[in-house]
Every structure is written in structure tokens, then in C-alpha cells.
Amino acid sequence: MKAKFLALLLVAVTILTLFAGCAKDTPDPGTTDNNSDPSKNSITIGVSFATMQEEKWERCAENMQKKADELGAKLVIQSANGDEELQYSQCENLITQGVDALIVIAQDGDAASAIVEAAHEAKIPVVANDRMINNCELDFYVSFDCYTVGVLQAQFAVEHAPTGNYFLISGSPKDNNALLMRNGQMSVLQPYIDKGDIKIVVDQWCDGWSAEDALQYTGHAVGGVCPFAVPDSVPVYLDVSLKRFDTVFPAAGSAASAVRLTCDELERASRSRGWIDVCKGWEEDQ
Numbered sequence: 001m002k003a004k005f006l007a008l009l010l011v012a013v014t015i016l017t018l019f020a021g022c023a024k025d026t027p028d029p030g031t032t033d034n035n036s037d038p039s040k041n042s043i044t045i046g047v048s049f050a051t052m053q054e055e056k057w058e059r060c061a062e063n064m065q066k067k068a069d070e071l072g073a074k075l076v077i078q079s080a081n082g083d084e085e086l087q088y089s090q091c092e093n094l095i096t097q098g099v100d101a102l103i104v105i106a107q108d109g110d111a112a113s114a115i116v117e118a119a120h121e122a123k124i125p126v127v128a129n130d131r132m133i134n135n136c137e138l139d140f141y142v143s144f145d146c147y148t149v150g151v152l153q154a155q156f157a158v159e160h161a162p163t164g165n166y167f168l169i170s171g172s173p174k175d176n177n178a179l180l181m182r183n184g185q186m187s188v189l190q191p192y193i194d195k196g197d198i199k200i201v202v203d204q205w206c207d208g209w210s211a212e213d214a215l216q217y218t219g220h221a222v223g224g225v226c227p228f229a230v231p232d233s234v235p236v237y238l239d240v241s242l243k244r245f246d247t248v249f250p251a252a253g254s255a256a257s258a259v260r261l262t263c264d265e266l267e268r269a270s271r272s273r274g275w276i277d278v279c280k281g282w283e284e285d286q
Contacts, residue, residue, distance in 0.1 A: 043101070044074045046094035048087055048115070050107035050131070052079040057105070060129075064103075084108040091115040095122050106131045108174050132176035146177045150184025158192060160278070165201040167235060173205045202233060226251035227270035236270045238263075241279040 047064060049057050061077050068075040076094060080087030084107040094102060095118055102119050104126060106112035112128075113136040119126045125139040132141055157166070166189070171178030192198040207213060214220075219230045227236045227250055242248055242263055249258040250266060261269065 042072065044076060044097075044099045045101050045103060046091070046097070046099035047075060047077045047103045047105075048091050048094065049077065049079045049105050050087060051082045053082070060105075080107055082107060084111045087112070088115055092118060095119055095124060098122075099124060102126045103129050104133065105129050106133050108172075109134045109176050110174055130177065134176065143177065146180035147184040150181035150186075151188055152184075153181070154185040154188035158188060158198070162192065163197045165199050165235075167202045167204075168200055169202075169204045170206065172207055174207070178205070201235075227266070227272070228252070236272050237274060237276045238267060238270065238272045239279045240275050240277045241282040242266070243275075244282070 045068060047061070049061065052058055052061065057079075064077070065075055076097070076099065078090045078094070080090055087104075087107050088111070091102065091104065092115075102115075102124055104112060104115055106115075106128060109132050112133045116126045116133055116136040116138060120137070126133075127140040127142060128138050130143050132143070168182075168185070170182050173179070189198060189200075193200065204217060217231070218234060220226060227238075230236065245263070247260050247262055248266060249260055250270075251257065252259040266272075267275075
């Protein structure tokens with residue numbers, strides 16, 4: 001009975017993260033151990049994030065904590081900073097601490113199967129959140145409908161550009177969500193490709209979201225991507241929403257630099273292939 005209760009508690013906590021609102025105060029990206037009233041925290045849940053570098057995961061952590069507090073559970077949150085070996089080590093430590101259950105947002109869906117095996121050996125149930133953990137017997141998996149997201153993305157694209165060259169960029173090939181999303185996209189795009197209306201000129205996957213790969217593909221380090229001096233294989237387009245400004249300040253090759261340009265100057269300097277209209281909502285601010 002206790003195992004079933006723990007599993008249901010985990011699902012309640014995890015589902016909340018999929019509908020996380022805007023977070024005002026975000027937790028420390030390392031380890032958070034909130035236990036203001038030990039008498040209420042009869043259950044301890046370990047949470048392993050692959051990373052906390054994106055706002056999405058900060059929101060998830062905050063909302064997990066809120067829900068755990070409502071349920072009277074203690075939450076121990078850790079972040080692996082994009083390192084699958086560190087994630088295993090952190091989860092191993094949580095297991096050793098004797099957590100009652102474990103939520104894992106996996107850095108690598110294949111490598112994380114070892115975490116599930118170690119947890120099960122200690123009789124600890126595991127929930128995979130957002131990213132599937134492959135080749136193991138998960139207790140629960142909670143995520144959004146990645147296939148349908150891919151379908152909607154592609155439908156929007158062909159609605160606005162039913163012909164022409166397409167640049168596809170996807171997440172890590174080890175991320176099951178990315179694979180499902182790509183399948184959804186191709187279910188819409190493939191008929192257009194077969195007819196010759198759409199040509200895939202670049203098809204790129206981001207293995208592990210590697211910073212080294214980002215540098216190779218774009219010519220700039222993460223945080224400093226700009227429309228200048230990119231490889232010839234990277235097409236640059238400008239959105240028409242920019243034209244409402246007399247001058248703009250695009251990034252200039254590092255995380256702390258920018259350059260002031262008119263839109264005409266930006267178009268020439270970036271070697272833009274044209275103007276597109278994809279940004280929404282900006283007209284309301286006019």
C-alpha cells in the first residue's frame with residue numbers, strides 16, 4: 001500500500017510541473033532540501049534534474065516544491081548540469097540517503113536506465129518526467145504529447161511556407177521526446193517532400209545539446225550567437241517585426257556584446273536570405 005501511495009504522490013507532483021506557471025523565486029540549481037516542519041515530511045522524494053539552466057526547469061522545481069509542501073512531503077532537488085555521469089552519481093547518493101521515491105528528468109534516456117535499476121534494487125519507485133528512460137521497467141512516465149507537438153509545428157510551417165527550402169533542427173537523438181516530435185513533423189512534411197514542394201536543405205540533431213557542437217554549427221559559442229560570421233550552410237532570415245525599430249542591437253559574437261545597426265545595415269551585414277513573418281503578438285504593442 002505504501003508503494004502505491006508513493007507512486008500516486010509522485011504522479012501528482014510530476015504532473016504539476018507540466019503546467020508550471022511563471023516562477024518568481026527560483027531554487028538554487030544545485031541541491032535544495034526544504035524541510036521547514038519535519039513532523040509533516042514523512043515521505044522524502046528525490047528529484048534529479050538533467051539541468052536547471054533553462055527557465056522551464058526552474059519553474060518545474062518551484063512548482064514541485066509547492067505541491068510537495070501541500071502533500072506534506074520532503075523534496076530533495078539536485079541538478080546534474082548536463083552531465084549524465086554526475087546525474088547517476090547524484091541519484092546514487094539519493095538512493096543511499098534512503099529516499100522513498102525518485103523523479104528523474106534524464107540527461108540521457110539510455111544511460112539513465114542504470115539509475116532505474118539501482119533504485120529498484122533498493123525498492124525505490126522511479127518516475128521519468130518529460131524525457132523517457134529507455135530499456136528499463138519504469139514505474140511511471142509523465143510527459144506531454146510530443147508527436148502532436150511535432151504535427152502542430154509542421155502544420156504551422158506549411159501553412160505559411162508550403163514550398164521552399166526547410167532547415168530542420170532537433171534535440172538530442174538520445175531524447176525520446178525529440179524523436180517523437182520529429183516523427184510528428186515528418187508525418188506532415190513528407191507528402192510535400194515527396195511532391196518536390198519542400199526540400200530539406202539542412203537536417204541537424206543536437207547530440208546532448210553539446211556546446212562544442214553549437215560552436216561548430218553556428219560559429220559562435222552558446223550565449224553569443226549572432227547573425228554575423230556564421231557558416232555558409234546556416235541560413236539567416238530576419239523577421240518583419242524588426243522593421244518597427246529605427247535601430248536594433250543584435251548580439252555581436254559573445255554573451256556580453258551587441259552592435260547598433262539600422263535594419264538595412266543588419267540585412268546587409270547578416271547576408272539575410274529575406275524577410276519572414278513568424279513572430280506573433282508584436283502588432284498589439286504598436
